[in-house]
Amino acid sequence: MRRHARSRWLLAAAALAALVPGIAVAAPGAAVAANAAPAPAADPAAPPAGPAATIALHSATPSVLRPSDDELVLTGTVRNTGDEPVRNAQVLPRFSRVPLESRAEIGRVGTDQNLNWGARYSDGYDPVDALQPGETQPFTLRVPVELLDFAQSGVYIVGADVMGSPVDSEQRIRLDTERTVIPWLPRAGDLPTVPVGMLWPLADRPALMPDGTLLDDSLAAQVGAEDPLSTLVDAAADAPVTWAVDPDLVDTADAMTDGYGVVSPSGVIEGSRANSDAARAWLTSLQQATDGSNVLMLPYATPDLAALATTEPGLAGTVARRAVSVSEQAARTFGASAPAGWLDSGSVSTDALSALAEAGAGSVVVPGDAVRPRPDGPSATFDLGEGSLDAVVTDSGLSDAVAAAAVAPDPQAGALEVRQRWFAETAMIAMSAADSGATPDPLVVAPPLRWRPSKAAAEAVIASWTSIPWVEPTSVDTASNGTAGTDTDAVTPDPAEGTNRLPENNVEATAELHRQAGSYAGLLADTGTANQDLALAAVRAASTGWRSDPAAGRAYANSIADDLAAQLDEVSVTVPESVTLSSRTGTFPLTVTNDLDQAIVIGLDITSANVDRLRIDDVAERRIEPGARELVNVTAQAAANGKVPIDVQLTTGTGTAIGPARPTVVNATDYGTIGWLIVGGAGALFAAALVRRTTRRRTPEDAETAEGTTDGTAEDTDAAGTGPPSPTEPLRGTSR
Numbered sequence: 001m002r003r004h005a006r007s008r009w010l011l012a013a014a015a016l017a018a019l020v021p022g023i024a025v026a027a028p029g030a031a032v033a034a035n036a037a038p039a040p041a042a043d044p045a046a047p048p049a050g051p052a053a054t055i056a057l058h059s060a061t062p063s064v065l066r067p068s069d070d071e072l073v074l075t076g077t078v079r080n081t082g083d084e085p086v087r088n089a090q091v092l093p094r095f096s097r098v099p100l101e102s103r104a105e106i107g108r109v110g111t112d113q114n115l116n117w118g119a120r121y122s123d124g125y126d127p128v129d130a131l132q133p134g135e136t137q138p139f140t141l142r143v144p145v146e147l148l149d150f151a152q153s154g155v156y157i158v159g160a161d162v163m164g165s166p167v168d169s170e171q172r173i174r175l176d177t178e179r180t181v182i183p184w185l186p187r188a189g190d191l192p193t194v195p196v197g198m199l200w201p202l203a204d205r206p207a208l209m210p211d212g213t214l215l216d217d218s219l220a221a222q223v224g225a226e227d228p229l230s231t232l233v234d235a236a237a238d239a240p241v242t243w244a245v246d247p248d249l250v251d252t253a254d255a256m257t258d259g260y261g262v263v264s265p266s267g268v269i270e271g272s273r274a275n276s277d278a279a280r281a282w283l284t285s286l287q288q289a290t291d292g293s294n295v296l297m298l299p300y301a302t303p304d305l306a307a308l309a310t311t312e313p314g315l316a317g318t319v320a321r322r323a324v325s326v327s328e329q330a331a332r333t334f335g336a337s338a339p340a341g342w343l344d345s346g347s348v349s350t351d352a353l354s355a356l357a358e359a360g361a362g363s364v365v366v367p368g369d370a371v372r373p374r375p376d377g378p379s380a381t382f383d384l385g386e387g388s389l390d391a392v393v394t395d396s397g398l399s400d401a402v403a404a405a406a407v408a409p410d411p412q413a414g415a416l417e418v419r420q421r422w423f424a425e426t427a428m429i430a431m432s433a434a435d436s437g438a439t440p441d442p443l444v445v446a447p448p449l450r451w452r453p454s455k456a457a458a459e460a461v462i463a464s465w466t467s468i469p470w471v472e473p474t475s476v477d478t479a480s481n482g483t484a485g486t487d488t489d490a491v492t493p494d495p496a497e498g499t500n501r502l503p504e505n506n507v508e509a510t511a512e513l514h515r516q517a518g519s520y521a522g523l524l525a526d527t528g529t530a531n532q533d534l535a536l537a538a539v540r541a542a543s544t545g546w547r548s549d550p551a552a553g554r555a556y557a558n559s560i561a562d563d564l565a566a567q568l569d570e571v572s573v574t575v576p577e578s579v580t581l582s583s584r585t586g587t588f589p590l591t592v593t594n595d596l597d598q599a600i601v602i603g604l605d606i607t608s609a610n611v612d613r614l615r616i617d618d619v620a621e622r623r624i625e626p627g628a629r630e631l632v633n634v635t636a637q638a639a640a641n642g643k644v645p646i647d648v649q650l651t652t653g654t655g656t657a658i659g660p661a662r663p664t665v666v667n668a669t670d671y672g673t674i675g676w677l678i679v680g681g682a683g684a685l686f687a688a689a690l691v692r693r694t695t696r697r698r699t700p701e702d703a704e705t706a707e708g709t710t711d712g713t714a715e716d717t718d719a720a721g722t723g724p725p726s727p728t729e730p731l732r733g734t735s736r
Contacts, residue, residue, distance in 0.1 A: 052082030053131060053175040055091065055162040058412040063423045064183045065145060072148065072182065074141040076413070078162050080131035086164035088172055091139040092125040094118055094161050094179070099154030103397045103425050109157055109179055110404075110417070116157050120174075123147055131164070150184040153431060155424040158182050178413075180420045183427040191430040191470040195442040197378070197479030198465055199296070199365065199394070200236045201342070201449050202229065202286070203246035205545035206301050210533040210560060213261040213268055219252055220275035223282035228452040230282055235458035237289040239466060242476035244342065244365070244446075245290070247330035248301040248540065253279045294475045295336035299323035299361065302342055302449065303542040306495075307502040309351030312511050315542075316351065319510075320359035323539050326532075328360070337477075338362030340392070342449055344544075345370040346499015353493065354384050363390040365446055367399065370496060375489035378444040379480040383490055391491065392480055394446040397425050402447045402461050411454035418457060422464040422471075430470045442479035450545060500547050507542070509557035514538040516564035522652035523571065525599035525623055534564070568658055570595040571624075573604065573650045575662040578643075579636075582669060587633045590648060594624040601653035606634060606646055607661075614644035614666055621653050638668030 057076040062069060074093070080086050096118030100106055108115055124147070126139040141160055150156055159179030163172045185191070204222070207215045222229040236243075256279035261268040300323040308316035327339035341356040341364035348370040356364055364382075368374055371393055380391045401421035408414025433440040445465075447453075453461070466473050517534035521527050537560050546553025574591040581588070594600050604619040617635040624630055638644075647661040 051080070051084055051086040051164055051166050051173075051175060053078055053080050053086055053089070053162050053164060055079075055160055055176045055178045056410045056413040057160065057178045057180055057416055058410075059416055060158070060180060060182060060420060063419060064185055064188065064427065065148070065150070066184075066188060067145075067186055069145050071145055072143045072158065074143065074158070074160055075139065076160065076178070077136050077138050078128055078131065079136040080133050083133050084167055085133065086131040086175070087167060088170075089128045089131050089137075089162065089164040090125050090172070091128060091141060092120050092122060092161050092163060093141050093143045093158070094120045094177060095143070095148060095158040096156060097149060097151065099150070099152060099156055099184075100181070100424075100428075103428055106155060106181055106421060106424050106428070107397055107400060109181055113177065113179075118157060120161050121147065128162075148184075153185055153187070155181050155183050155428055180416065181424040182420060183424050185427060185431075188469065190434060191427070192433050192440055193470055193472040194426050194429050194433075194440040195472045195474045195479055196398070196426070196465060197442065197444045197474050197476035198236075198239070198241045198461075199244050199392075199444065199446040199476055200232070200241035201244040201246075201298075201447060201451070202232060202249055203244075203298065203302060203450050203545070204229070204249045204252070205450070205548075206248055206252075206540035206543050206556070208248070208252050208255060208536075208540065209263070210530075210537045212255055213263055214252065214255065214271070215263060215556065217262045217271060217275065219249075219256065220271070220278065222452075223253060224278045225281075226455075227278075230285070231453070231455045231458050233282070233285050233289050235455070235462050237285070239462045240293070240473050240475060241462075242294040242296060243290050244296045244298055244340070244449075245286075245330075245334065245336070246298045246300070246302055247327055248536075248543075250283070250286075250330065253283050256280075257283065290334065294477055295331075295334055296340045296365075296476075297327045297331040297334060297336040297338075298342050299339055299356070299359075300326040300330075300536065301540045301543040301545070303539055304347070304502040304544045304547070305341075305352040305355045306343070306347035306349045307504075307507055308510070308542055309349065309355060310501075311504055311507050313351060315507075315511050315514060316355045317358060318514065319539050319542050320355040320361075322535050324356070324359040324361050326536065326539075340365055343370070344449070344499065345496040346501065347544075348493045348495045350384065350493055353382050353389055354387075357382075357384055357387050357389040361389070363392055365392045365394060367446070368393050368396045370494055371491040372494040373489070373491065375491060377441040377479070377489075378476075380489045380491040382493070390488075392444055392476060393491070395443040398422060398443060398445045399447065401425070402445060402453075403451070405457040405460065406448060406451040406453040408454075408457065411456040414454065415456040415460035419460050419464045423468055426468055426471050442474070444476050444479050502542070502544070502547060502553065503550050506546065506550050506553050506557070509554045509561070510538055510541040513541050513557045513561040513564075516561045516568070519568060519652060519656050519658060520564045522654045522656050523568070523600045523602070523658065525601045534560075567596060571600060571602065571650065571658060573648060573662060575648045575664045578665045578667060580667045580669065581636060581638055584639075584668070585635065585637045587635050588666070589631045589633055591629060592622070592624055592632055592650070593629045594626060597626050599623060599625050602658070603651040603653060603655065604632060604634070605649040605651050605655070605657070607649070608666075609645040609647075613639050613642065614646070614668065615639075616646065636666055638666070641668050643667045 055076060055078050057074060059075045061073045078091060096116035098116050105115060124141050124143045126141055128137045128139055157179050159177060161177050162175045164175050165172050207219055209215060221227060256271060256276055260271040262271050303319045303323050305316050305320055308319060324339050331339060339361050341361045343352060343364060343366050345367040348366050375393050378393050380393050382389045382391055401418050405414035405418035429440055517538055521531040521534055524530055541557035572593050579588040592602055601621055601623050603621050606616040608614045608616055615637045619634060643665050645663060645665050647663050649661040650658045
């Protein structure tokens with residue numbers, strides 16, 4: 001039975017959908033959950049059991065305080081998260097008059113309540129009265145600047161406590177606290193500017209199958225007018241960001257634009273026209289937003305090279321070369337710069353960097369906390385022994401603030417947090433430079449690769465970057481080239497411990513897919529796009545996008561590899577149980593069957609167990625048409641009689657083995673020249689024996705008769721000799 005490649009791809013895809021029904025887009029910001037703002041920590045003096053409530057800060061106005069300001073206004077919400085009412089609920093300001101000492105302390109404000117805990121003040125409180133279970137109420141705190149009484153320039157902690165009473169008590173207890181930071185700058189106009197470049201990544205978890213169908217319809221839920229990927233493009237469309245684009249995302253969206261199929265347990269279903277229109281509109285908006293902007297093209301599907309290099313270093317190099325090569329093609333289409341790798345803090349290994357460098361990547365984006373020593377600016381170089389790789393080193397503090405905003409459960413609270421942290425951290429940098437008389441080093445900020453911020457958070461990132469008076473928005477190229485000094489800092493990898501990578505069995509599944517894809521593509525007479533389609537499937541299987549769901553990644557790789565193995569099984573060679581040669585040089589037939597619906601080119605690799613006794617001539621490559629069965633004559637030369645085992649291995653045209661080797665036995669009988677001489681000699685001896693026997697049967701009477709007829713005519717002799725014998729005359733040659 002002939003198998004049809006496309007239908008088999010669809011069957012495999014449907015099986016994958018049934019196997020992993022939960023495949024969906026990873027939770028936004030899952031790769032950076034460690035950086036997310038956690039739930040508020042417990043008070044150093046834990047409140048007694050009773051009512052429960054949470055508080056969220058949504059705004060701090062102004063974002064930076066000066067002596068000319070009269071008050072600080074904090075707004076937000078209070079929500080009853082318990083199962084009983086909260087009585088006498090109030091929100092009161094809390095702040096510390098001790099300035100923070102470092103940018104690292106700014107990052108700890110949301111998690112470390114022992115850091116400058118400060119005091120609660122009754123001035124400016126907002127009563128919210130009773131809160132029923134599940135009820136949310138807004139609040140506004142107005143804190144006089146003279147009450148804050150900050151003594152020196154710096155960054156301070158401000159926030160709010162929510163207080164309330166249980167239903168059976170008049171005692172008020174603290175139910176929750178939320179804090180943020182605010183700069184106090186008596187002379188803000190004297191601060192030097194801080195150049196900051198912003199990377200704006202666009203990537204997604206892979207979904208394309210080799211035949212162009214989609215593993216699921218998750219991308220459709222991201223490219224609509226108000227959906228996450230549209231939010232990212234719209235928020236940065238008019239800002240001088242440096243776009244970092246994964247070509248796999250663009251390919252997947254493009255596959256949706258003109259009708260597409262989505263696999264499901266019941267088979268492939270047609271994607272909706274509305275989704276096709278949304279994908280087309282998103283690609284158009286992306287093209288418009290990036291037109292004339294700086295664009296970095298990421299390696300295709302951003303493979304997990306650190307994981308691959310650990311157990312499959314050869315595969316890491318192969319995948320990197322393929323990912324970078326396809327990215328180079330996309331870069332030319334997009335008008336983008338040379339491909340740049342993108343590694344998280346746990347993946348900055350020498351092996352991963354070497355794979356990128358050898359693949360031809362122009363540079364690599366790495367977090368500042370993953371290199372040593374920390375360079376003065378964003379530009380650095382990795383010395384990799386036999387080569388080097390330029391690096392864009394991102395600022396960990398500002399990048400972490402963006403990451404936290406992306407996963408904040410309350411979008412408005414996340415937007416406030418990123419804004420205030422940016423104001424505070426850049427102010428601290430500018431104040432430090434002003435104190436020393438130095439020029440601030442440029443910074444580069446990188447959100448998480450597959451981040452999905454809310455609209456409020458995305459807009460807050462852009463607004464903070466472009467509106468802070470002492471921040472100068474710039475391109476990443478300009479920031480990287482603007483580091484003070486002329487020499488690029490040399491750095492070494494310092495990857496974070498315990499970072500999530502693809503598990504080893506995902507790497508093994510990718511390796512098997514890569515092997516099967518190479519075998520199948522090498523078998524086809526006309527590969528068309530099959531070679532690249534299958535090679536890219538292996539790259540997608542190695543994507544960092546599967547880290548949040550490794551089982552789905554393995555299922556993706558295994559389904560394609562299993563289908564390829566089944567298709568390879570449709571090509572076979574039939575070998576007889578034994579073969580007999582009737583001479584020293586002889587031929588025997590083998591049958592090759594192609595049950596695929598495509599022409600193939602095959603080879604036969606036949607090995608003798610004893611090459612001194614039996615040699616097999618090389619078999620030329622042969623094209624086999626779809627559904628055809630052809631005989632292939634194999635020539636063998638025997639040096640001696642006897643049986644010699646051989647193995648028949650079917651191969652692709654490039655020599656890759658297809659299936660297991662088939663054993664048989666060649667029996668050489670050596671009926672060569674000597675054999676025929678023996679047969680001829682035996683025949684001559686047999687003929688001579690017949691002649692002699694005939695001669696011995698002649699009697700004396702026969703001789704006399706023969707002599708008596710010498711004078712007669714031939715006719716008379718013939719006449720007498722042809723008649724029947726006399727009844728009284730015995731037959732010659734018989735006994736008397």
